[in-house]
Amino acid sequence: MKTIVRIPCVTTTSISNMAACAELPAGGFVFENCQRNKFLESQGYKVPKAYKTGTTICGLVYKDGIVLGADTRATEDTIVADKNCAKIHYISSNIYCCGAGTAADTEMTTQLISSELELHRLNTGRQPRVCTANRLLKQMLFRYHGYIGAALVLGGVDSTGPHLYSIWPHGSTDKLPFVTMGSGSLAAMATFEDRYKADLSRDEAMKLVRDAICAGIFNDLGSGSNVDLCVITKDKVDYIRPYEEANKKGVRQGKYRYDRGTTVVISSEVKKVELEVIDTEVRAVPMET
Amino acid sequence: MEAMAMMPYQQEQTNHIERPIQHRFSPYDFNGGTVLAIAGEDFAVIASDTRLMTGFSILARDVPKTTQYTTNTVVGSCGFHGDVLTLTKVIQTRLKMFTYLHQKEMDTSSVAAMLSTVLYYRRFFPYYVYNIVAGIDTEGKGCVYSFDPVGSYERETYRAGGSASSMLQPLLDNQIGMKNQEGAKQVPLAKAKAVALVKDVFTSAAERDIHTGDAVCIHVITKQGTTKETYPLRRD
Numbered sequence: 001m002k003t004i005v006r007i008p009c010v011t012t013t014s015i016s017n018m019a020a021c022a023e024l025p026a027g028g029f030v031f032e033n034c035q036r037n038k039f040l041e042s043q044g045y046k047v048p049k050a051y052k053t054g055t056t057i058c059g060l061v062y063k064d065g066i067v068l069g070a071d072t073r074a075t076e077d078t079i080v081a082d083k084n085c086a087k088i089h090y091i092s093s094n095i096y097c098c099g100a101g102t103a104a105d106t107e108m109t110t111q112l113i114s115s116e117l118e119l120h121r122l123n124t125g126r127q128p129r130v131c132t133a134n135r136l137l138k139q140m141l142f143r144y145h146g147y148i149g150a151a152l153v154l155g156g157v158d159s160t161g162p163h164l165y166s167i168w169p170h171g172s173t174d175k176l177p178f179v180t181m182g183s184g185s186l187a188a189m190a191t192f193e194d195r196y197k198a199d200l201s202r203d204e205a206m207k208l209v210r211d212a213i214c215a216g217i218f219n220d221l222g223s224g225s226n227v228d229l230c231v232i233t234k235d236k237v238d239y240i241r242p243y244e245e246a247n248k249k250g251v252r253q254g255k256y257r258y259d260r261g262t263t264v265v266i267s268s269e270v271k272k273v274e275l276e277v278i279d280t281e282v283r284a285v286p287m288e289t
Numbered sequence: 290m291e292a293m294a295m296m297p298y299q300q301e302q303t304n305h306i307e308r309p310i311q312h313r314f315s316p317y318d319f320n321g322g323t324v325l326a327i328a329g330e331d332f333a334v335i336a337s338d339t340r341l342m343t344g345f346s347i348l349a350r351d352v353p354k355t356t357q358y359t360t361n362t363v364v365g366s367c368g369f370h371g372d373v374l375t376l377t378k379v380i381q382t383r384l385k386m387f388t389y390l391h392q393k394e395m396d397t398s399s400v401a402a403m404l405s406t407v408l409y410y411r412r413f414f415p416y417y418v419y420n421i422v423a424g425i426d427t428e429g430k431g432c433v434y435s436f437d438p439v440g441s442y443e444r445e446t447y448r449a450g451g452s453a454s455s456m457l458q459p460l461l462d463n464q465i466g467m468k469n470q471e472g473a474k475q476v477p478l479a480k481a482k483a484v485a486l487v488k489d490v491f492t493s494a495a496e497r498d499i500h501t502g503d504a505v506c507i508h509v510i511t512k513q514g515t516t517k518e519t520y521p522l523r524r525d
Contacts, residue, residue, distance in 0.1 A: 054345070054499075073525070078452070080497045183345050217525045221345045221499040224525035247525045250492035253485035256464075264471045 056184030056216025056223040057087060057098035059153045060196060061177045062205035065162045065233035066155035069209035070098045071184065071217050072242070073224035080224070086241060088230045092117050092128045093237065095156030096230050097137075100182035101169060102149035109150045113137050130156040130163035134173055142171025151181045157234050184216025184223040191215045206231065210244060217246055317417045318343055321500035322354045322367030323451035325487060326423040326433040327465060330477045333431035335423035336487045336507040337365045337451075338522065342500055350524065353506035354451075357515060358384055359394040362424035363508045364404070367451040368438070369417035376416050379407060397424030401434040401442055408440030415439050419450040425512055453494035453501045460490055480509060488520050495522040 041047060054075040059068040070087035073080055089097045089110035095117075099106025113136045117128045134154055141148055152167040166179035178196050180188040191212040200208065206229060216223040226242035321342040326335040337354035340347060355365045356377050364380070366373045383403060387395050395403070401422045408416055420436040435448035447465045449457035462468045464486060467475055484507060491505040502525065507518045 075499060078499050080499060083496065219347060221342060221347065224499070224523075247523045249496060250488070250522065252492070253488050254482065256489075258470070259473075261472055262470045264469075 054220075054222025055087060055100040055182030056180070056188050056213050056220060057100050057153050057182050058180040058185075058188045058192065058209060058212050058216075059098065059155045059164050059178070060192065060200075060205060060209060061155075061162050061164050062200040062202065064202060065157045065231065066164055067202075067205045067209045068096055068098050068153060068155050068230040068232070069213045069243075070228045071213055071223040072226045072228060073217075073222070074103055075222055083225050084242075086228065088228055088239065088241070090114060091133050091154070091156070092121065094127060094158060094232065095130055095133050095154070096232060096237070096239075097133070097155070098153040098181070100151045100153075100185075105148045105150040106152065109137065109140065109148060110152070113140070127158055129158040129160065130154065130165065134163075134165045134167065134175075137167050138171045138173050141167065141169060146170040153179050153181050155230075155232060157232050162232070180212065180216075182216070182223065184213075184220035187215040187219045188212035202231065206243075214244075214246055317369050318371070319368065319417075319452075320348070320370040320373075321452050323449065323453040323457065323491070323494055323498070323501045324354055324365030324367050324419070324421050325447075325449045325457055325461075325490065326365060326421045326435075327447045327461070327478065327483050327487070328423065328431035328433040328445070329480060329483055331425075331429055331431065331511065332480050332483075333363075333423040333425060333433060333510045334480075334483045334487055334507065335363050335365050335421065335433075335510070336491065336505050337367065338491060338495070338501045338503065338505050339519075340501065340503040341370060345499075347503075350503040355506060355508055356381075357508070358400060359397075359424075360514060361394070361510060361512070362397045362400050362422060363510055363515060364400070365421045365423070365450070366418045368419050372416040372418050376407070376418055376420075380404060383407070396427050397422065397432055398426055398434075398444075400424070401436075401444075404436065405440040405442045408436065408438065412439055419454075421448055421450050423508075424510055429512055431510070449490075453498040456494050456497060457490050460493070484509065484518070491520070491522060 054073065055071060057070045059066060068088055072084045072087065074082035074085040087098055089099055091097050091110060091114045097110050099110060113133060116136055117133055120132065121128050137152060137154065141150065146169045149169050151169055154165040154167060156163060163175065164177065164179060165173050165175050166181055167173045178192045180192065195208055209229060210227050213227045225247055227244040227246055229240040229243035231238040321340060322338060324337040326333065335355055339351050339353045341349040341352040354367045354373065355363050357363050358380060366376060384395055404420060404422060415438045417438055419438065422434040424432060426432045433445050433448055434442050435445055435450060436442045447461045449461060463470065465478060467473045487507055495502045502523050504522055505520045507520060509516045
């Protein structure tokens with residue numbers, strides 16, 4: 001039996017009215033794909049392995065603002081997938097976010113919230129606040145009940161001062177003066193707990209973050225390669241990538257160049273490519289005198 | 290109202306019951322390590338990295354996985370370090386007994402054969418160890434024997450074992466076995482070139498395998514004796 005549903009809608013072009021009749025996003029958790037996934041798994045289809053960052057990320061509040069730090073190794077289980085990936089993501093001109101956990105989740109989540117925050121900035125006409133970014137991130141992550149594996153360190157300076165948050169995949173957040181996340185978080189936190197104090201100078205803060213990330217790089221197998229730093233103050237942001245190349249590749253001892261003809265050519269074919277003349281132009285070139 | 294066609298997974302919804310999982314104590318652990326051995330005309334090279342790890346933590350940075358059993362034989366063992374240590378003790382005791390009884394050292398092929406029987410003896414509670422035996426045989430030529438955890442072994446020209454073996458073996462196939470190279474001649478491998486190759490190959494393994502790093506310990510075995518060299522690697 002067919003039923004015709006009439007949706008009352010005022011057809012004007014003003015923005016506020018359009019907002020009134022636009023559909024609100026359905027709240028709560030969407031479990032649609034879980035059944036499909038269970039079925040596929042029972043049929044023998046292997047779940048694709050998520051590329052995790054196995055990371056060390058940290059941040060601290062110092063005298064003039066925030067220092068964020070991250071290592072640059074991305075792992076696929078026990079193999080290094082990317083030796084120099086960027087884990088400090090742009091949220092807005094005064095807010096940056098480090099991401100640990102599933103690489104795709106941290107990338108997409110930060111991009112989505114960055115986009116939402118930009119629209120919000122245009123709507124309000126003000127510089128975005130860190131607490132707003134925190135709220136947007138935690139509300140999205142809670143909606144997905146931890147299935148989005150993104151553990152974030154969010155930091156920035158806004159009109160109310162410098163703020164630092166750590167955000168867990170299930171959606172809980174902590175507002176603290178220093179935070180660490182990722183598989184190397186214990187090594188980094190040990191460094192912070194030993195040497196952190198309030199109102200550090202810029203150089204002291206950068207050195208402490210660098211030492212915390214290095215503790216993760218050298219003592220945690222999931223972290224490695226270089227140290228990236230991001231210093232955020234009221235007036236500017238210093239995105240230093242890399243801050244330090246803590247590990248360089250060893251120098252090759254032998255020569256591995258192959259001679260011409262080493263690769264077997266099984267067959268070769270020469271094909272004529274038909275080119276179509278689209279346009280002819282006659283240009284006058286002045287003579288050189 | 291039209292009934293929607295039932296997707297196969299929707300029909301099975303009620304059949305899926307989550308069973309309780311029993312957690313068991315595992316007597317094994319994986320402590321990492323990569324071993325590599327190459328047999329030359331009159332020499333053999335065997336190398337191992339020196340990192341000991343568990344999970345995502347480093348336990349030690351200076352634990353080589355190779356042990357010298359006789360003047361002409363060095364064995365590389367990696368996997369579960371507890372079993373590596375016990376197996377080393379067992380083999381060394383058996384070698385001592387042989388030496389006292391026969392007044393001579395066991396030669397490399399015999400060490401390999403004995404190792405195979407020792408491993409198979411524990412067929413139903415194996416030593417979680419990947420072994421590679423390298424040495425000089427009775428004719429003076431270099432030899433390499435590779436093993437699996439229960440004692441299956443084979444004599445080869447080159448072999449990589451351990452955590453980064455899947456990364457190293459294809460490179461060795463290409464550089465030593467001259468595989469996939471059209472018209473490349475099989476030249477006898479020089480000692481210096483073999484050692485340089487081992488260093489490069491471990492450098493590459495340390496780049497991409499998180500379990501490999503810190504340093505590589507290289508033994509070069511000739512009829513005259515054995516030399517040892519340590520080459521540093523990435524420590525991250």
